[in-house]
Amino acid sequence: WTMVAGGGASVVYADTIADMAGIDDLANYGEYSGGPTTGETRFYAETLFDLMTREPDAQGRGKVLIIGGAIANFTDVAKTFTGIIQAFETYQEQLKSVDVKIYVRRGGPNY
Numbered sequence: 001w002t003m004v005a006g007g008g009a010s011v012v013y014a015d016t017i018a019d020m021a022g023i024d025d026l027a028n029y030g031e032y033s034g035g036p037t038t039g040e041t042r043f044y045a046e047t048l049f050d051l052m053t054r055e056p057d058a059q060g061r062g063k064v065l066i067i068g069g070a071i072a073n074f075t076d077v078a079k080t081f082t083g084i085i086q087a088f089e090t091y092q093e094q095l096k097s098v099d100v101k102i103y104v105r106r107g108g109p110n111y
Helices: 009-021 038-053 077-097
Strands: 002-005 029-032 063-069 100-106
Touching: 038 077, 077 100
Parallel strands: 002 029, 002 063, 063 100
Antiparallel strands: none
16 A cells, blocks of 8 residues: 655655565555645545555455655645644554554655
8 A cells, every 4th residue: 555745756666566565465556746735635544544444454464554755845744744644543443453564755855
């Protein structure tokens, strides 16, 4: 599962996942761009978390969420990551229940 903020880096994330794990293991590829608000980002993250946590992996494996942010120079990292953190607070128990590991790349010209 991936959640990436614009700028073309999303393609790099998806390609790397496909190369390392195999394309069959890439459950979701999503990108938000255009300077989303905190609320928009929270809604997007909660939608993704809801889908991600509905069922455990059929083979009993944990799940991995990769979040890349602030690649585009117009992204307000404080707004986007505040929305993501709020979504984590809402979905923390569900994410734990399906053994989600979370990796974050946060930074860029506006951070």
